[in-house]
Amino acid sequence: MTTEFELIARIAELFGAPEGVAVGIGDDGAVLDPGRFDLVTMDTMVEGVHFERDWSSPQDVGWKLLASNLSDIAAMGGGPGAFFLSMALPADLDPRWPEGVLEGIKDAAGALVPESFEVSAGGGDLSSTHGPIVLTMTLMGEASPAGPVLRRGAVPGDRIVLLGQTGLAAAGLAILRGDIEVESGQFACALRAHRRPGAQVRAGALLGLYGVPSAMIDVSDGLVQDLGHILKASEVGARLEAYSLPHHPELVMLREEYDLDILTMMLTGGDDYELLMTIPPARMPKIWDMARRHSWDVHDIGEVRSPDEGMVVLGPDGEPVAFEKGGYRHFEAL
Amino acid sequence: MSQSLESPVVRAHREGVERLWTRPLLDACAELLPRVEGKTALSAESRCGAVVTQWIEDLPEETRVMALDSNASMLDCARERVSEAQQRRIFFVQQRVNALSYADEVFEASVCLHGLVSRRQLDEGLGELARVTASGGQVMAALPTSTSFEAFYDLLDEALRAQGLHEALERLGELKERTLVDAAAAVRSARSVGLHDLVVERVRWDLSFGSGGDFLQSPLIQETFFPHWSGAIRGSEREAVLGYIARAIDTYWRDRTFDTHVEAGLVIGRRL
Numbered sequence: 046m047t048t049e050f051e052l053i054a055r056i057a058e059l060f061g062a063p064e065g066v067a068v069g070i071g072d073d074g075a076v077l078d079p080g081r082f083d084l085v086t087m088d089t090m091v092e093g094v095h096f097e098r099d100w101s102s103p104q105d106v107g108w109k110l111l112a113s114n115l116s117d118i119a120a121m122g123g124g125p126g127a128f129f130l131s132m133a134l135p136a137d138l139d140p141r142w143p144e145g146v147l148e149g150i151k152d153a154a155g156a157l158v159p160e161s162f163e164v165s166a167g168g169g170d171l172s173s174t175h176g177p178i179v180l181t182m183t184l185m186g187e188a189s190p191a192g193p194v195l196r197r198g199a200v201p202g203d204r205i206v207l208l209g210q211t212g213l214a215a216a217g218l219a220i221l222r223g224d225i226e227v228e229s230g231q232f233a234c235a236l237r238a239h240r241r242p243g244a245q246v247r248a249g250a251l252l253g254l255y256g257v258p259s260a261m262i263d264v265s266d267g268l269v270q271d272l273g274h275i276l277k278a279s280e281v282g283a284r285l286e287a288y289s290l291p292h293h294p295e296l297v298m299l300r301e302e303y304d305l306d307i308l309t310m311m312l313t314g315g316d317d318y319e320l321l322m323t324i325p326p327a328r329m330p331k332i333w334d335m336a337r338r339h340s341w342d343v344h345d346i347g348e349v350r351s352p353d354e355g356m357v358v359l360g361p362d363g364e365p366v367a368f369e370k371g372g373y374r375h376f377e378a379l
Numbered sequence: 380m381s382q383s384l385e386s387p388v389v390r391a392h393r394e395g396v397e398r399l400w401t402r403p404l405l406d407a408c409a410e411l412l413p414r415v416e417g418k419t420a421l422s423a424e425s426r427c428g429a430v431v432t433q434w435i436e437d438l439p440e441e442t443r444v445m446a447l448d449s450n451a452s453m454l455d456c457a458r459e460r461v462s463e464a465q466q467r468r469i470f471f472v473q474q475r476v477n478a479l480s481y482a483d484e485v486f487e488a489s490v491c492l493h494g495l496v497s498r499r500q501l502d503e504g505l506g507e508l509a510r511v512t513a514s515g516g517q518v519m520a521a522l523p524t525s526t527s528f529e530a531f532y533d534l535l536d537e538a539l540r541a542q543g544l545h546e547a548l549e550r551l552g553e554l555k556e557r558t559l560v561d562a563a564a565a566v567r568s569a570r571s572v573g574l575h576d577l578v579v580e581r582v583r584w585d586l587s588f589g590s591g592g593d594f595l596q597s598p599l600i601q602e603t604f605f606p607h608w609s610g611a612i613r614g615s616e617r618e619a620v621l622g623y624i625a626r627a628i629d630t631y632w633r634d635r636t637f638d639t640h641v642e643a644g645l646v647i648g649r650r651l
Contacts, residue, residue, distance in 0.1 A: 079440075079441075080440060080441040081467075189445075189470065190418070190419040190420075190443040190444065190445045190470050190486075191419065191445060191481050191482075191485050191486075192419065192482075192485055198482070254445070254470055254472050255472060255474065255480045255481075256479075256480050256481035256482055256485060257480050259482065325482075328480050331480040
């Protein structure tokens with residue numbers, strides 16, 4: 046196994062000293078520039094829970110670890126900065142594996158982070174474990190001067206807006222798990238969405254700068270569940286119009302060729318790392334304007350309602366549907 | 380920044396409005412710019428960044444400022460002009476003061492020293508600034524008052540009479556009455572949007588133009604005057620009217636600069 050010192054040296058070699066960190070790698074703790082970072086997020090990936098070495102390379106895992114953290118900062122309407130990485134690795138692990146994770150993080154930083162931000166390593170920690178691989182990343186960020194966008198700002202009358210598409214990562218996972226057998230080379234978008242998801246870094250920061258959303262969250266647990274987090278924090282209800290959700294062509298193909306329940310995937314599938322927000326009607330022209338200007342994939346998918354209405358999901362036929370573990374069904378059939 | 384790459388609108392602003400309006404105004408009122416205790420402040424209609432770069436020098440290190448303007452070229456110019464240290468504290472966003480996309484009571488203070496030249500713009504702009512400013516925060520806005528450039532209105536009046544445009548003369552009178560702002564109108568506007576502890580300062584300075592053409596083509600004049608009278612005079616009649624005024628200035632101020640003055644009304648209020 047790579048020693049802690051070797052790994053830290055490798056981190057320092059791969060990632061330059063980050064802005065906003067006065068003292069980074071090489072001391073007992075990092076020293077942050079005062080007043081710089083006001084957002085912190087942390088994500089953990091556990092082997093067997095969040096990834097499998099059988100179908101994800103270490104580069105994929107590193108990529109996803111950073112992407113999920115970036116997505117959290119984006120969902121706060123902020124911009125990302127320095128990260129801190131902790132790895133708990135089995136003693137008999139091939140030393141190339143953690144190296145691959147670092148490469149994946151580096152690749153993701155290059156691909157997902159706009160030039161206006163600098164994502165780099167402020168420090169790290171390595172320990173051995175007798176259990177599964179555990180990777181934890183803490184990412185610092187800067188909120189917009191207009192303030193962080195929280196989950197608790199939605200009010201009845203706000204529109205529910207999705208930036209991006211959901212369900213694709215769940216479809217990719219289903220393929221990788223062998224739930225359906227597909228030909229090699231098919232469904233590249235779905236597989237990539239699971240292995241190397243995107244993160245709406247630039248969009249999140251711009252939305253924060255413009256102060257457009259009243260509440261925002263990234264879709265990591267699934268659209269319905271994440272909307273539920275906003276509703277709970279804001280103490281409101283919602284009507285989610287599932288018929289307004291975008292259907293990725295690969296999802297449509299999966300439904301047509303494999304009879305896959307893509308609506309459930311779109312509503313409950315996790316790991317999409319898109320942005321779900323509520324927007325006051327007066328600010329809706331701004332999001333359409335931004336969508337046009339930045340070629341964003343924006344969808345108006347419902348309305349925030351009074352808390353006594355709870356969350357109502359309208360299915361493809363406009364009728365309310367209810368969810369159970371693993372799927373949904375019409376209320377009438379309950 | 381390379382002059383050759385500078386867009387005409389940016390150059391016009393820097394050489395015209397900034398020199399003749401922003402700098403004299405800042406010289407007179409820098410002490411009055413709001414002091415911010417908290418983290419965030421708003422500079423609306425920031426143009427090429429002259430106001431925000433001066434303001435931020437007096438703000439606490441941790442305070443960050445959102446600098447808005449509707450013109451992307453102006454914002455690009457402002458980004459180029461701010462120092463490296465200021466870049467981390469000033470965030471430039473394309474947006475108009477009369478339609479801010481921010482939630483209520485987000486900023487600790489807000490300032491707008493450009494873009495408000497008519498009564499309607501003052502009402503809308505102050506309304507938006509007051510809305511997004513936090514309780515207890517200061518709002519500061521400046522605009523040219525109706526006593527600015529008095530000589531121009533005398534000349535305009537003369538030109539319209541000389542051209543036999545009596546209807547335009549009447550329309551102009553109505554337009555001036557409806558759109559130009561004096562101190563009392565500024566106070567009414569500020570009160571109507573919920574600002575208290577009002578202070579209205581009048582800042583006056585002299586300007587000199589080399590000729591009638593220089594005066595009429597000055598971006599400051601085009602920004603501040605034209606909105607007030609262009610609606611009253613038909614497009615087909617404007618050239619004759621402008622030509623008359625330019626010739627009149629060149630005749631009356633022959634061998635001298637055309638000396639006139641501008642007066643800015645500075646409205647400062649606190650949001651309850």
